[in-house]
Amino acid sequence: MGRARTIARRSFLIGSAAILGGVAFGAYFVTRPTPNPLLEGLADGEAALTPFVKITPDGITLIVPRADVGQGIASTQAMLIAEELDIDPATATLDPGQPHKAYFNGIIAGESMPFPAWDDGFVARTVRDLMMNVARLTGSQFTGGSSSTADLHESLRMAGATARETLKAAAARTGLARADLRSEDGHVILPDGTRIAYTELAADAAKIEPVTDVTLRPASEWTRLGKPYQRLDIVAKSTGTQDYGIDVALPGMLYATVRANPGRGGGMASYSPDAALAMQGVRSVVEVNEGLAVIADNTWFAFQAAQALEVDWLPPDYPASSAEMWQALAEARTEEFQNSRLRDDGDVEAALNGATVIEADYRSPALAHAALEPLSATVLVEADRVQIWTATQIPAVVRDAAVEMTGLDPSQVTLHALSAGGSFGRRLDHDYVVQAIQIAATMPGTPIKTTWSREEDMTHDFPRPMHMALGRGRVGNGRVLAYDLDSISASLISSWFGRIFVVPPGADTMLVWGAFDQPYAIPNYRVTGYAAPPMMPVGSWRSPGACSNSFFHESFLSELIHAAGADPLEERLRLIADADSRRVLEAVAEMSNWAGADIGPGRGRGIAFAHTHGVPVAEVIDVTLTERGIRIDDVWIAADCGTVFDPVNAEAQLTGAAVYGLGHAMNCELTYENHAVQQTNFDAFEGMRLYQTPRFHTRLLGRAERVRGLGEPATAPAAPALADAIFAATGQRLREMPFNKFVDFA
Amino acid sequence: MDLTINGSSRTVDLPDDMPLLWALRDGLNMTSVKYGCGIAQCGACTVHIDGEAVRSCQVALGDVWGEITTIEGLGTPDALHAIQAAWIEHQVAQCGYCQSGQIMQAADLLARNAEPTDDDIDDAMSGNLCRCGTYPRIRAAVHAAASAMREA
Ligand code: FES
Ligand code: FES
Numbered sequence: 102m103g104r105a106r107t108i109a110r111r112s113f114l115i116g117s118a119a120i121l122g123g124v125a126f127g128a129y130f131v132t133r134p135t136p137n138p139l140l141e142g143l144a145d146g147e148a149a150l151t152p153f154v155k156i157t158p159d160g161i162t163l164i165v166p167r168a169d170v171g172q173g174i175a176s177t178q179a180m181l182i183a184e185e186l187d188i189d190p191a192t193a194t195l196d197p198g199q200p201h202k203a204y205f206n207g208i209i210a211g212e213s214m215p216f217p218a219w220d221d222g223f224v225a226r227t228v229r230d231l232m233m234n235v236a237r238l239t240g241s242q243f244t245g246g247s248s249s250t251a252d253l254h255e256s257l258r259m260a261g262a263t264a265r266e267t268l269k270a271a272a273a274r275t276g277l278a279r280a281d282l283r284s285e286d287g288h289v290i291l292p293d294g295t296r297i298a299y300t301e302l303a304a305d306a307a308k309i310e311p312v313t314d315v316t317l318r319p320a321s322e323w324t325r326l327g328k329p330y331q332r333l334d335i336v337a338k339s340t341g342t343q344d345y346g347i348d349v350a351l352p353g354m355l356y357a358t359v360r361a362n363p364g365r366g367g368g369m370a371s372y373s374p375d376a377a378l379a380m381q382g383v384r385s386v387v388e389v390n391e392g393l394a395v396i397a398d399n400t401w402f403a404f405q406a407a408q409a410l411e412v413d414w415l416p417p418d419y420p421a422s423s424a425e426m427w428q429a430l431a432e433a434r435t436e437e438f439q440n441s442r443l444r445d446d447g448d449v450e451a452a453l454n455g456a457t458v459i460e461a462d463y464r465s466p467a468l469a470h471a472a473l474e475p476l477s478a479t480v481l482v483e484a485d486r487v488q489i490w491t492a493t494q495i496p497a498v499v500r501d502a503a504v505e506m507t508g509l510d511p512s513q514v515t516l517h518a519l520s521a522g523g524s525f526g527r528r529l530d531h532d533y534v535v536q537a538i539q540i541a542a543t544m545p546g547t548p549i550k551t552t553w554s555r556e557e558d559m560t561h562d563f564p565r566p567m568h569m570a571l572g573r574g575r576v577g578n579g580r581v582l583a584y585d586l587d588s589i590s591a592s593l594i595s596s597w598f599g600r601i602f603v604v605p606p607g608a609d610t611m612l613v614w615g616a617f618d619q620p621y622a623i624p625n626y627r628v629t630g631y632a633a634p635p636m637m638p639v640g641s642w643r644s645p646g647a648c649s650n651s652f653f654h655e656s657f658l659s660e661l662i663h664a665a666g667a668d669p670l671e672e673r674l675r676l677i678a679d680a681d682s683r684r685v686l687e688a689v690a691e692m693s694n695w696a697g698a699d700i701g702p703g704r705g706r707g708i709a710f711a712h713t714h715g716v717p718v719a720e721v722i723d724v725t726l727t728e729r730g731i732r733i734d735d736v737w738i739a740a741d742c743g744t745v746f747d748p749v750n751a752e753a754q755l756t757g758a759a760v761y762g763l764g765h766a767m768n769c770e771l772t773y774e775n776h777a778v779q780q781t782n783f784d785a786f787e788g789m790r791l792y793q794t795p796r797f798h799t800r801l802l803g804r805a806e807r808v809r810g811l812g813e814p815a816t817a818p819a820a821p822a823l824a825d826a827i828f829a830a831t832g833q834r835l836r837e838m839p840f841n842k843f844v845d846f847a
Numbered sequence: 848m849d850l851t852i853n854g855s856s857r858t859v860d861l862p863d864d865m866p867l868l869w870a871l872r873d874g875l876n877m878t879s880v881k882y883g884c885g886i887a888q889c890g891a892c893t894v895h896i897d898g899e900a901v902r903s904c905q906v907a908l909g910d911v912w913g914e915i916t917t918i919e920g921l922g923t924p925d926a927l928h929a930i931q932a933a934w935i936e937h938q939v940a941q942c943g944y945c946q947s948g949q950i951m952q953a954a955d956l957l958a959r960n961a962e963p964t965d966d967d968i969d970d971a972m973s974g975n976l977c978r979c980g981t982y983p984r985i986r987a988a989v990h991a992a993a994s995a996m997r998e999a
Contacts (some may be wrong), residue, residue: 171942214894338943341879341918401869759979
């Protein structure tokens with residue numbers, strides 16, 4: 102049993118509380134008690150402010166606070182509770198709950214520290230624990246960083262077990278021993294076979310001390326977890342009946358859209374609403390953050406009128422074009438902008454001095470998240486209440502923004518958290534919600550749905566930052582001897598934290614994620630991060646930092662291995678000691694029958710490895726040169742996220758993340774002219790389409806000690822594995838994404 | 848304007864040049880029809896007119912030439928169409944936002960071609976984007992639905 106588990110166990114505090122007509126159970130991580138949302142709920146007479154499990158005579162509600170943006174975490178959370186609670190989760194109501202400190206994310210802060218996830222040394226552990234406390238104190242509740250399962254898998258099962266045992270205790274009050282009772286399918290079973298529904302026991306359970314001496318069932322006893330099961334939202338999502346943030350409909354609702362400065366961050370010198378106001382169905386034009394909004398009777402009217410607005414935009418104060426932006430990055434590779442050197446093994450300078458140095462430059466472009474559902478939020482502002490319907494990864498930040506903007510008390514703000522049609526990190530910002538509140542505040546009493554057009558969504562993304570790198574290295578005796586990587590980008594952490602919280606002190610470790618934290622033991626090995634001056638505001642894009650750095654790091658490693666004349670798989674294995682990492686490389690070799698990169702004329706095989714979000718992933722890709730261009734035939738993925746709770750969905754996350762990584766590497770970039778994004782819709786930003794989709798072969802090893810999430814890890818190694826395969830097939834090294842600038846794809 | 852949608856007649860009072868997509872979504876609150884791009888690039892807005900898959904963002908209300916079918920007209924949670932059953936069996940959806948369009952496109956394909964090859968599926972379905980990357984399961988589900996429909 103690992104240390105992470107011990108720590109988590111020790112800091113559990115289990116509680117229960119009476120709510121109107123029922124009982125609610127929660128398990129909190131605390132060393133100092135977290136304010137109990139159950140009691141707040143009581144004071145307000147509001148039964149909804151409860152963590153995790155709520156049982157009333159009418160039914161069972163499971164609180165699933167992490168946002169489902171497509172990764173299936175609503176189902177996983179429910180399944181974790183249900184496994185211990187002994188209910189069919191399909192019979193329960195799922196509720197994302199209201200933002201609350203009890204739902205803070207304890208893992209993610211620890212992952213931002215300057216230690217690789219595979220480093221289990223004393224210092225790394227101590228700092229991670231410290232950061233856990235910081236997260237607890239700040240109550241940061243958010244969904245991201247592939248952290249949900251890692252963070253909640255014990256506390257949710259604990260909440261289920263506590264509820265189950267307390268319900269049994271309630272049933273045992275008549276003199277029976279709790280140990281003699283069983284539970285099954287939402288019922289306590291007495292020794293004589295009598296079945297009492299949980300819902301009948303709720304009121305009694307609320308009156309007794311919760312049973313806290315519960316132990317979690319071992320995996321061998323699980324009946325749901327770890328086995329193929331159906332996502333709870335799958336029927337709705339296959340019948341058009343799932344409600345997304347963009348689908349909200351309220352009586353008397355009006356529709357709005359936004360037209361913001363295409364140069365993000367620039368102001369507005371002047372504008373004329375007249376032409377827009379004269380158009381059909383238009384109610385008003387209002388000022389919002391970053392620009393203007395049109396309120397109309399239909400989204401289409403609003404879209405049309407937004408185009409008719411005459412605005413004189415002011416330029417922001419960063420470089421205006423992609424060429425100038427790349428130039429600014431190149432110029433930041435100086436001591437002044439050096440931000441971190443989190444790996445510095447051996448003596449790189451000495452090893453390179455006087456040797457034949459291999460050098461290569463790499464570039465990774467800005468990318469939009471471009472979730473298929475454009476950003477949207479519906480808001481109803483009333484004198485003593487604000488209601489917000491939207492999909493967000495940062496519910497507490499949204500709630501706090503509403504409080505600040507309206508002057509109301511947090512208890513007067515209701516967030517109806519809805520499913521997202523994708524996110525990929527975009528909904529870690531709430532600019533679209535703030536605008537929707539501004540818009541609705543101009544018409545108190547009228548609900549207004551604000552929807553961004555696809556063009557607005559692409560133009561005003563907080564994109565993946567442009568990122569570049571310079572690799573220098575040396576090989577000899579068939580081995581990689583020295584490896585030096587300079588990684589340069591504007592700081593994503595400063596940009597995002599600056600918008601959402603405050604800029605944290607210290608190095609931006611994310612700028613070098615996927616590079617400094619890789620488990621290679623190269624004798625002379627150095628990774629230096631340079632934080633260029635801020636440019637356009639940027640954000641977390643699926644596997645932030647690593648989605649660019651892994652391309653640089655693995656591509657350059659492949660170049661060195663090739664120069665050394667070694668086998669790309671064998672040399673990686675020789676350089677890696679970490680057992681979990683070695684295992685995924687060995688697994689992917691076995692799955693793909695690895696026998697080198699040469700798989701015959703007109704074909705090529707590539708490999709890449711990345712350790713991101715605590716998950717080692719190895720990918721092998723085969724390509725064939727066809728008359729129409731390069732075709733990706735097969736992709737093998739081996740990964741280890743520890744215990745797999747939801748295998749069908751886990752496989753979907755591996756393949757989906759790889760499709761995301763591959764599609765963007767093939768054909769997507771955002772470029773800038775006059776500060777404006779040039780690619781404003783899917784005609785210029787396609788990603789992968791079905792005809793380009795390869796066969797996937799996946800394996801999850803389930804051997805790693807710590808449980809980790811899978812939303813992101815398979816993204817990062819996809820691009821370098823593809824570049825490596827293209828090199829094997831064509832002899833051409835692609836050092837810049839997207840690859841379709843240099844080769845055609847079939 | 849009078850429309851026939853999923854077998855029922857509906858009336859909307861909206862201009863002729865409004866895309867059918869927005870008449871359905873905002874005018875009639877039929878939000879299963881999704882907006883993704885507005886320029887025929889993503890397929891999220893796919894519905895049938897007289898049985899043929901069309902991008903509702905590209906059809907002006909005044910040009911609607913026949914009966915409209917949305918995914919609700921194909922099947923419902925209580926009465927699934929074979930394609931929806933296959934989509935559920937293969938757990939295709941991630942975020943699910945593209946899937947109404949994917950399923951309506953697949954229904955068009957399978958109405959014309961009872962036994963599509965991988966190439967047929969590629970040709971028919973490549974106009975429908977899935978940003979979550981559910982393509983491998985879409986392929987599998989189309990094959991499964993085709994064989995279920997042949998046996999039915
Ligand atoms: S919204 Fe019609 S094709 Fe994208
Ligand atoms: S399932 Fe998310 S876009 Fe297809």
